[in-house]
Amino acid sequence: MTYPQEEVDGKEREEKLMMKKNNKRLESKIEGIASSIRVVPHFPKPGIMFQDITTLLLNPKAFKNTIDLFVERYSRMDISVVAGVEARGFIFGPAIALAIGAKFIPLRKPRKLPGEVISERYVLEYGTDCLEMHVGAVQPGERALVVDDLIATGGTLCAAMNLLERAGAEVVECACVIELPELKGRERLNGKPLFVLVESH
Ligand SMILES: O=P(O)(O)OC[C@H]1O[C@H](OP(=O)(O)OP(=O)(O)O)[C@H](O)[C@@H]1O
Numbered sequence: 001m002t003y004p005q006e007e008v009d010g011k012e013r014e015e016k017l018m019m020k021k022n023n024k025r026l027e028s029k030i031e032g033i034a035s036s037i038r039v040v041p042h043f044p045k046p047g048i049m050f051q052d053i054t055t056l057l058l059n060p061k062a063f064k065n066t067i068d069l070f071v072e073r074y075s076r077m078d079i080s081v082v083a084g085v086e087a088r089g090f091i092f093g094p095a096i097a098l099a100i101g102a103k104f105i106p107l108r109k110p111r112k113l114p115g116e117v118i119s120e121r122y123v124l125e126y127g128t129d130c131l132e133m134h135v136g137a138v139q140p141g142e143r144a145l146v147v148d149d150l151i152a153t154g155g156t157l158c159a160a161m162n163l164l165e166r167a168g169a170e171v172v173e174c175a176c177v178i179e180l181p182e183l184k185g186r187e188r189l190n191g192k193p194l195f196v197l198v199e200s201h
């Protein structure tokens, strides 16, 4: 089947217009999300520019756009596990898990989980910490997504991935609302893909 050239040109023009509109919509959503995040200087320590996502949660449109953008990306990636990092990964992870039909695993700070756990220690921008995961929460071969609000040095996500991989899961990607690119956290993820919505400089 052949189409007259004018019809082909018209379709291409329409498609380009549609792509432009979609990009504009995406940019405006990202802008809405970025502008809803409050930056608090010198919290919790002098020199730290604290990215406060509680103000994003006060804006239902921006909060919904945040979840929707992650769901759009992950709904067709055959992910069966969403692991959220305590505490702020618990705000975004469960909504994503429910929407894509995956289970949710909380990765918790020490001595919070009642069952048998595996642990990973890590170094933070302001101190050291440890994450724990219940043994049996994930099965070998499951495809996992790790969710947190923010990547700074990457230590937390690295520990989260180690926990999942020690249990035999395949970490498909890490997802964060915010990245602090100056801290080069991506470089600690051993080449694992990281998807972020907002970069903060
Ligand atoms: O990339 P990194 O340098 O590892 O830092 C990122 C982590 O730091 C923050 O959590 P925090 O440890 O402050 O704990 P909280 O969520 O319990 O406040 C943030 O929510 C990430 O989990």
Ligand SMILES: Nc1ncnc2[nH]cnc12
Pocket (backbone or CB within 6 Å): 048, 049, 050, 051, 052, 125, 150, 152, 180
């Ligand atoms: N600058 C920052 N803002 C919020 N959470 C963080 N975790 C590590 N660094 C952070």
